[in-house]
Amino acid sequence: xxxxxxxxxxxxxxxxPRSFCDSNGDGIGDIRGIISKLDHLADLGIxxxxxxxxxxxxxxxxxxxxxxxxxxxxxxxxxxxxDAMLAEAKRRDIRIVMDLVVNHCSSDHAWFVxxxxxxxxxxxxxxxxxxxxxxxxxxxxxxxxxxGSAWHWVEAVGKYCYCHFGPQQPDLNWHNPALRREIYDMxxxxxxxxxxxxxxxxxxxxxxDLEGRIYCEGPDMHRFVQEMHRECxxxxxxxxxxxxxxxxxxxxxxxxxxxxxxxxxxFNFNHVQAAWDPVLGRFGPNIFDLPTHxxxxxxxQQALADDGWNSLYLSNHDLPRPVSHYADDxxxxxxxxxMLAMVHYLMKGTPFIYQGEEIGMTNANFTxxxxxxxxxxxxxxxxxxxxxxxxxxxxxxxDEFLRNANKNGRDNARAPVQWNADQxxxxxxxxxxxxxxxxxxxxxxxxxxxDSDGVFSFYQQIIELRKKDPIxxxxxxxxxxxxxxxIFAYHRRYKARQLTVVANFTSExxxxxxxxxxxxxxxPILSTARHDLTAPPSFLLPFEGFAWxxxx
Ligand code: ISL
Ligand code: CA
Numbered sequence: 083x084x085x086x087x088x089x090x091x092x093x094x095x096x097x098x099p100r101s102f103c104d105s106n107g108d109g110i111g112d113i114r115g116i117i118s119k120l121d122h123l124a125d126l127g128i129x130x131x132x133x134x135x136x137x138x139x140x141x142x143x144x145x146x147x148x149x150x151x152x153x154x155x156x157x158x159x160x161x162x163x164x165d166a167m168l169a170e171a172k173r174r175d176i177r178i179v180m181d182l183v184v185n186h187c188s189s190d191h192a193w194f195v196x197x198x199x200x201x202x203x204x205x206x207x208x209x210x211x212x213x214x215x216x217x218x219x220x221x222x223x224x225x226x227x228x229x230g231s232a233w234h235w236v237e238a239v240g241k242y243c244y245c246h247f248g249p250q251q252p253d254l255n256w257h258n259p260a261l262r263r264e265i266y267d268m269x270x271x272x273x274x275x276x277x278x279x280x281x282x283x284x285x286x287x288x289x290x291d292l293e294g295r296i297y298c299e300g301p302d303m304h305r306f307v308q309e310m311h312r313e314c315x316x317x318x319x320x321x322x323x324x325x326x327x328x329x330x331x332x333x334x335x336x337x338x339x340x341x342x343x344x345x346x347x348x349f350n351f352n353h354v355q356a357a358w359d360p361v362l363g364r365f366g367p368n369i370f371d372l373p374t375h376x377x378x379x380x381x382x383q384q385a386l387a388d389d390g391w392n393s394l395y396l397s398n399h400d401l402p403r404p405v406s407h408y409a410d411d412x413x414x415x416x417x418x419x420x421m422l423a424m425v426h427y428l429m430k431g432t433p434f435i436y437q438g439e440e441i442g443m444t445n446a447n448f449t450x451x452x453x454x455x456x457x458x459x460x461x462x463x464x465x466x467x468x469x470x471x472x473x474x475x476x477x478x479x480x481d482e483f484l485r486n487a488n489k490n491g492r493d494n495a496r497a498p499v500q501w502n503a504d505q506x507x508x509x510x511x512x513x514x515x516x517x518x519x520x521x522x523x524x525x526x527x528x529x530x531x532x533d534s535d536g537v538f539s540f541y542q543q544i545i546e547l548r549k550k551d552p553i554x555x556x557x558x559x560x561x562x563x564x565x566x567x568x569i570f571a572y573h574r575r576y577k578a579r580q581l582t583v584v585a586n587f588t589s590e591x592x593x594x595x596x597x598x599x600x601x602x603x604x605x606p607i608l609s610t611a612r613h614d615l616t617a618p619p620s621f622l623l624p625f626e627g628f629a630w631x632x633x634x
Pocket of ligand 2: 104105106107108109110111112157
């Protein structure tokens with residue numbers, strides 16, 4: 083077999099610490115809470131954790147606004163807790179991949195504080211400053227991701243500062259060499275501690291060209307990622323994955339092609355955005371369409387067939403719950419959860435499971451605006467309906483916003499992990515910082531794990547298969563019947579063996595008369611509903627999935 087890096091057979095698991103497990107009864111998940119659940123993750127079989135930020139932060143964006151890259155936020159614990167987590171994870175053969183948020187920092191970071199005190203300190207150049215227009219307005223009309231102008235007026239400096247996300251997340255000026263040196267030293271400090279690599283937050287935004295109004299994939303971005311590779315990543319046995327909303331099958335290899343010396347893989351968001359309203363974005367209605375989804379998956383599989391590597395995921399801390407978004411979170415919830423995992427995690431790439439997905443958790447379904455916590459959701463609320471008291475806010479418009487935020491807002495994934503049926507769902511000992519989904523009494527880790535036919539045990543099987551069967555690591559990918567509106571089917575082939583995956587994305591039984599399907603006796607490897615199948619079925623039950631391997 084070709085030489086296989088560990089991250090090609092390992093499965094990842096994303097932890098959003100605030101919502102994972104609260105060890106000390108303050109309502110906020112923390113590092114000690116994570117340590118207490120490492121056995122759960124070891125049982126699942128994962129090889130690494132992607133840990134969302136735990137660094138010191140005022141938490142305006144729940145840690146994606148870092149005020150000290152060398153320290154741990156007190157609500158999450160201490161550096162000693164972090165080191166203990168690293169060691170405890172290592173004991174279980176689990177690596178820890180850190181979130182690297184270096185497109186911006188917090189306005190509480192010492193760099194920004196100094197940058198505002200005086201203009202002739204090196205730190206002042208770490209940020210982007212512009213004069214006001216003659217009328218006092220911002221240099222241009224760019225909107226911030228979380229609402230309002232992207233140009234934030236800083237009175238002490240008498241200039242505008244560029245903030246792509248929120249006004250307290252000033253963008254870092256990557257064209258400044260001293261800034262880059264600071265970042266690389268910081269990265270090496272963490273890598274020397276023995277972490278398993280980095281997930282790189284909005285890496286495509288580095289080196290933006292504000293004059294030319296090119297924010298994403300600007301002219302110097304790849305140069306900086308290559309420099310980062312030379313300075314920090316080269317020669318280390320780590321995993322790197324970039325968050326890239328703009329990457330396409332045509333540009334993916336610019337980040338992860340072997341000869342590029344940049345990253346191991348990126349997160350593809352083409353399928354995520356394809357389900358968003360073209361104008362209203364994520365807060366518009368959901369327009370998920372299976373043929374489009376299949377085409378995008380196929381394009382990425384083909385583009386990275388021989389070079390680079392795919393990441394595979396169904397959700398993360400910014401996205402809705404997969405059963406709610408792609409399938410059914412009600413009657414067929416369990417079957418849907420298994421089917422989605424089967425279809426996506428048997429493709430070529432490294433799966434990233436988001437916390438709670440391994441038991442098929444569902445969207446939060448809030449009923450009132452005051453339950454939302456997310457800076458983006460609240461910012462977009464104001465952006466779309468005006469501030470509280472505005473005449474654009476009425477029962478109808480609020481209802482509609484609620485409906486859309488419940489479908490696609492970021493708080494869906496941030497409701498606490500449901501561990502058991504006790505009060506507070508076993509998350510902690512008091513009301514958490516964000517509401518628990520009422521379905522925790524029946525939908526929880528204890529209940530699901532007690533069921534040998536539950537979602538967890540199905541995920542265990544997938545993860546185990548990925549570790550041991552090279553067809554999953556190296557096999558080719560061929561989509562079957564791309565236009566079929568209700569069925570996702572594909573083949574993978576490696577060394578005279580063929581894997582076939584078929585799945586029904588609808589709530590109705592579907593006939594299965596696809597071309598390219600054999601009818602000989604086969605060995606099923608995964609089945610989401612019927613366990614007595616010994617040949618490819620002639621129909622699929624609602625949300626049923628089936629996978630088998632045969633010699634060819
Ligand atoms: O969906 C989005 C764009 O409309 C944003 O919510 C998207 O999540 C963001 O562009 C990129 O996300 C990453 O960086 C953000 C942070 O809030 C997210 O949690 C993180 O994943 C700023 O650091
Ligand atoms: Ca806590």
